[in-house]
Each structure stands twice: as C-alpha cells, then as structure tokens.
Amino acid sequence: MTSRGAIIIFWTLLLVPAMVLAGFAFRQISFEQERLRRAGITALEDQARLTAQNLDQTMASIQGNLTRSLLDIKANNLSSLTLAERLLAWEKSNPLIRNVFIFHPKKGLLYPQRSRAATREERQFINRFNPLMTGDLPFDFNRPAGRENKRAGSGPAIPSSLYALSRQAIPAITEEKMTTANAPPKPAANQGESDWIPWFSDNQLYVLGWVQPQSDEMIYGIELEMMVLLSRLMTTIPENNRSGTALVIMNGNGSVLHHTGTLEFDHTTKTQDAVVKMDISGRLPHWSVCAFMDNAALSQSNTFMVIALILVAILMTAIISAGVLITRLTLAQIKDARQKTSFVAAVSHELKTPLTSIRMYAELLLSKRVSNPEKQQTYLEVMVAESERLTRLINNVLDFGKLEQGRKRYRISEFDMGQFLRESIRTNQVRLKKAGFELITHVPDQNFPVKTDRDAMAQVFLNLVDNALKYAGSGKFLKIMLDRTPRDVQIKIQDDGPGIAPDLREKIFDKFFRADNSLTTSKQGSGLGLSITRHMLRDLGGDIVMDTTLARGAGFIIRIPIHE
C-alpha cells in the first residue's frame, strides 16, 4: 500500500507541477507572441508619430519662413501694383507658391483682378477662395472668438459658424509660434497679423497664407503649391524597412499620398484597417500617417511559437514517459519482491516437510523402539524418498539461480527421445501408480533423434510429472504421448485434473508464480518448476506451451528440435 501511495505522491509531485508548468509556458508563449506583435505595432506607432511630427514641423517651418518673407516685403509704402509685381516675381521663382493675391478690406480684391485675370489658374484660384476673395468671410474667421475685437471692422461677421466648423481651424498656438518663435523680434506695430488657412474645395486641401501689416490695410498672401509641398515632404520621409508593414500617408478622402514599406494592399482600403493612425496636425487637417500590418508579418513570431510549443511538448512527453517508466519499474519490483517473499516462504516450507519426515523416522530408528525389520525398512525407504525430494528441490533452486544469472551449463549429447521417454516413464511408474493414476503412454517405436542435454530433459519430465501428482490428484489418468512434426519432436503430457484457468495459462510460466498462492495451501511447491522448465527448453532451442485444445484437465506440449 505504501508503494502505491508513493506512486500517487510521485505523480502529484511530478506530473501535476509539470502540467502546470506546461500550461504556464504555453500562456507565456502566447503572451510573448502578443508582446512581439505589440512591440511591432509600437515601433510602427513611434515611426508614424515621428513622421507625423516631422511633417508638421516641416510644414510649420515652411509656413513660418513664408510668413516672414511676406512681412519682409513691407507693403506699407508700396502701391498695390508694385506689391503685385513683387509678389508675382516671387511666385515665379518660388516653387512652393501657387498663387498670390492682394485684398483690401474696403476695396475688395486688388490682385488677381477678376475682370482681367490673366490666367485660367488665377480665375480658378479666385473661384476656389471665393468667400474670402469677395469679403464674405473675414481672413481671420478661424481665429478663436476672443481675438475678434482686435480686428473690428475688417469685414462682416462670420456668416455662419458652421462654415468655420467645416474648416478645421489651426490651433491658436500656430500664430504665437510664427510671430514669436520664428519671426525675428520686431516692434509690435510692424508685426501685423498673419495666419494660415487650410481650405477644402472639391474635397481637396488647399492652404492659403496671408499677412496684414496694418489693420484695415491691405491683406496679401500666397497659396501654397500643395503638390510641390507634398513632393518635398515625401522625400524627407525615411524608408520603412520593416517587412510586411507599410507606412502610408493619407488625406481625408482615404487616398494614399505616399506609401513606404513592403506590404502591398488594395489602395481602396479605408483607414480603419490601419493598426496605427496618427493625424498630422491642424496645419494639414484630415491628413494622417497610417501604418498597416500584414498578418503574415507575424509569421516569424509564429515560427517562434511553434518551436516553443514543440519544445514544451517534448519536455512534457519526456516527463510523462519517464514517469510511466519509473512507475512500471516500481510496480514490477514490488511484484518481484512480493513473489520472492512468498517464494522464500514456500521453499522454506518445502524444505521443512521432507526434513521433518526424515528427522522423525531417523529419531524413531535411533530410539531402537522399532524392532520390526519391515517397519525399519519402510522408514528407511521413506527417508531416502524424502531426501531425494529434498535434493530435487534444492537442484531446482540451484538451477533457477544459475538460469537467472545465465551461468547454467548444458551437457549436450545425441540420444533417442523415444528411448529416453520409455526409461523415464519406467522410473516414475511406481510413484504414479501409488498416487492412483492410470498411465496412458503412446511412444511409437521409431527414431526420435535429438541433440540436447539429457539431464535437463530428465528434470523437465520430472517437473511435469511432479506437477501432475501435486495438482491433478483427483484425476484418473495421465497421458504421455510422443510425436514428431517435420522440425520438432513433441511430447504431450495431459491429465484430467481441475485444469488451469484460461487467464493464468501464460502466467504459470512466470517465476515464483503459483496458481494458489497462499501459505496455507494444501499443495506444496516453490513456483519455480514450470519457469525453470521453459527457461531450459528455450535455452536448448525448444519450448513448452499449454495445450489449449483440451476440454478439461491440463496439458503441456514440449517441443525439441529434431537432430538428423
């Protein structure tokens, strides 16, 4: 019981923690995979944020520089014509300027002139910014309301706040930055007003920058050449080398402005499929830096997952199989130990019985109280028989030891099995008859040449006869038959005793096994006989099996190779 308990303890102590460990490892691995994914996304996010910040900064510095240049014109002393000349010359040389304009709060649009607008481009420009160019919308419409009073009388009030809402305003900081950070310090009077207006027309983004050096005076400014700006911005974006990902700059319509990265996708994809989406800023409203990720990009970490799982599986298999092996060995050892104990008890009992008889008869004879010579003769015969039994028993035990250690030596000789069997039967005839057995023999009168150990054969025969005497005592007969097959000589020994239960038919050949294994059993025996018999026969190239064809009783078939 203790050993079984030990096994249970072993399993609980080893297997349960192993299982827990495996589960934990599995969880960790899946966490790790998720972590890798997250790390990838975070890296992309950082890259996207950096890109967005860079774009915003570039945009801010471009706008700052342009504003400064606009203010540097010092339009106060210039007529609108000269100013237009200057602005046009600037437009012609600066790729970032698409159009220039001059607007007077009272006189309206001074350049480009609506009537004589020289180019189609300028006409389109006026149409695009019509609310501003007609004066319907003040240039500072997207300023916070608090600043409004500063510019009283600059035009009619905002017609509708919805209008302003539809154009995302640049945060108020923009202006601060431009006038304080970027522009060189100037007397407050010369500083003037300036701002940048992101403007949507036909679903496209246009950016207008304006300055007004003195309130109620001319407002003039430029329209940014968005395509050139985009083209310049793009070349500053570092390449995205992460495999299976793409960094994409999109405008508000979801169309791709720039794409870097190996991941290709259908460019009708909407921004919600992006793993990361960063809006650039109010300077480029609705423009965003998006990162896309292919699920296949995770295949690398998938391999990692698979390898990790295989490792865990191997570890688990090793632990479990080792556990099973150890358990089986332990169980086998427990069985062995138990059988050895019963063997020792049985052998001691076996040794004691003949010894008791011998001692009793010897003491009787020694006391000289038995004067009848016949009785003396009988006593002596019993003593001899019992000694012989003792010798056989001890031989068996010795043989068993030798066989187990593989030290058993055989003396091989050629002889005729028929002749040998007849002799053996004759030797045991008396014993069998005494036990009430009718002996039926069938030994054909022909040659059964074998080359084997004669003594071992004698021991095999004796063991089987002893077994029959011991266990088939209620039986009527013992059949001994000799036969041959093309390869073997076969000896069949059958009785009509109680037989052996079918599930024990192989076990009876195991060492120490006894069908009835109690010390109180009426049958004597060590449980070695059949085990030794099979061992020896197999050593000599033969075998012994149970004859399963019989209806009742027990039968054995011995095979020994023919030697011709």
Next chain:
Amino acid sequence: MSPKFIRTLKVAAVFIVSIVMGTQALDASRATAAQNRVTCRVETDRSVLPADDPQNVILKITLDAPTVPENTTRPRVNIALVMDHSGSMGGTKIQMAKAAAMEALSRLGKDDVFSLVTYATDVTTRVPAQQVRETAAIINAIKGIEASGNTALFGGVSQGAAEIRKNIEGDYVHRVVLLSDGLANVGPRNPSDLGRLGAGLFKENISVTTVGVGTDYNEDLMAQLAQKSDGNTYFAESGTDLPRIFAAELGNVLNVVAKQVVVTITLPSGIEPVEIIGREGRIRDNHIELTMNQLYGGQEKFALVEVRMPGHKAGSVVEIAKAEVSYQDPFSMKTLNSQAKATARFSRDRDKVAASTNAQVIKDYQLNLNALAQEKAIELSDQGKTKEAAQELRQSAAALKGYAGKYNDKQALEEARDAEIQADMLETQGMSKKSRKALRTKSYQMKNQQIQK
C-alpha cells in the same frame, strides 16, 4: 620735362594702347558669340493690312536657336531617370526600358550627373545622383531591376527631382525622364495635380520628359506633367521604340542652347491681346508673357498670339508688337536678351493685302488650331460625344485642306488627311486607347514644337 618723365609717359602710353587693343579683341570675341545667340523674329500673317476697319491679326514670335559649334563643349547634364517597374512592365517592356536606360547612360560624358529612381509600390533610388565615372556599378543597378507591384508615379517623380536637387546649384541642364506604362495608383494621380508638380519643378529649372509605354498609361497626366515643366512627351506603343526615344531625348538634352526662356510681347496702346494660341502665358494690360524652359540647338520655337487692331488709315505704317526674349545661356550661365519688332502697313488695295500674306505663319496657325481641335476632340469623346468630336476633327481638316489647296502645301494636306482618318475611325470604332494617346502626344508635340526624330 626730364627724359625720365618722357620714358614713363611712353611706357604708360604703350600700356594704355595694349589695354585698348585687348578690349577690342574682347569685343571681337563678343561679336562671334553674338552669332550664337538666340534670335527673335516677329511676323504677322499679313504684312499689309486692310485699312480703316478694326481687325484681328496673328502674331508669330519665332525664336531661332543657333546650332552648337562643333568644338564647343556642351553644357553639363544632370539627368534623373525615373522608371516604372510595376508588375505591368514585365516582359519586353522592362527589358527594352533597361536597354534604353543603358543607351542613355552611354551617351553621357564623365562630367554629367546621372541618377536612377525606380518605383512600383515603393520608391527606390537605385543610383543616387553621381557623376558618370564608374558605369559598371550603374549598369549592374539597371540590370537588377525587376517588374512587380503598384505604380507610385508621384513618389517616383518626387524622388527623381530630389536627386536632381542635389546638384541644382551646378551649371547643369536639369532633366527628369519619366517612363511609365500604367496608371498611377499610389499617391496623387490627377493630371492637374501632376501638372502642378510640373509647374513647381519648372520654377526650379527642372524639366520632366515623359515617355508613355503601351496603351494603358494616363496620357493626360503624362502630357500635363511635361507641359507644365516644359519637357517633352513621347508615346512608345511597344517597348522596342524606347532606346530610339531615349537617344532622341538625350540628343535634345545634350544640345540645350538656352534655358529659362521668357518671351515678353509688348503691344502699343490701342492694340489689345485676344488670345495666346496653344501655349499658356500671362496677359497683363499690354504685355504678354510666355515662358519656355529649354531651346535646343538649331531648333525653331514659336508662339502664336492673336491681337485686336483698331482701324488705321491707308498708307500709315504702324508698329504692331515688340518682342523681347531673355534666356540663360547654359555655356556662360549669363542671361542674354534679344529683341525684335513688327510693323504693318495699311492699304485699301486688296491684292496688295493678299500678296503680303505670310504663308508660313498661316500654316503654323492652322496646324496649332488643328492641335487644339485634337484636344477638343479628346475632351468631347471623353464626354461621350463621339459625333461632335468627329465633327471637330473634320472642321479642322477642312480648314487645313483649304489652306493646303491655296498654298499647295503637302504637309498640311497630310495633316488634314490624318485628321479625316481619325474622324472616320472615331465615328466607326470610337476613341481607342491607342488613338487617344497618339492624338494627345501629337497635339502636344505640335503645340510645343517638340523636335521629332
């Protein structure tokens, strides 16, 4: 006076004379340089105009670029080749494009700058801007190009321009050569957007020449980009034309004799500008301003302007227009000028008026109108008005034929026949991709007097 003083005087005199002679020699060399200048002519469709009535007059301002003298070293070239290697370029096209790139490379000298940008979904700079010293590495880079992916045309051109910008300060002729066979599907893709990019690059003195391959590219986009940046545009139906086109383009680029050409036409008061034909320009009061980026050696480029004249008395001689051309000479990097003016006499004699007709001006006018008609036809057919489009072409053909009959001009007749064939095809089969491209390219080449080889 001491002899010493006389001697000093003599030395001074010799010195002064030598300086004067040296200046004269300098003047002489300037005179030879003047022969190599771009000259300017102003012509009218008739030199004698009918008197009394107000009328429209066609002005043709012609720029004659001098041929480059053989022993002159040509200006250095800064060229960026921007190549589409999207999936659709696979097979012959990419092979021919590579061959064309190598052809282009072989024509460059050691001081020229070459860069190679390819684009598909991504934009890759295969060869950063570098002087053409070690061609083996460049050739390897060209050979390594394989076709796959989408078409990031805008990004490709942007990167090409960025490569050009690395040497923008140098005295180079800057040129991006764009080769594409497909529709841009990454980045901006409207013809007008690409046109704006071209306009921006033009200000930086960078021209974009566009080469369309096959019948699937967006010819409007390619034409706009070239138009606004004053590059050339080509249509190569199959890839096999590419090496020839590249050779022609390189020949042009290597032969630039004037950059940043600005033509200013000043009209005397009373004469009003009506229209600039086939080119974009700015009309301000009595000034008409036109820009052209580059003039090639031996090339004649012209602009046509229609003006409104008030009535004048018979026998009076009136100045109609003054033209001034300013341009940068790529050899000396100096800005040079050239002027011309046109005058007209007025007469009541109809025969005299008829006899004074300048056939060449009328021919160029008609051909340009034909080019505009072709564009109009494309526009109409895009709107599904195939009949009107064919009608437009037929009218133009008829006008051309009328001219050709009157002046017995074979080229005009040929153009007229071409227009008729196009009209027929348009009516029977509709506008095919190929003929749309051919029309677009042809009208572009006509309007901009692109040298055809």
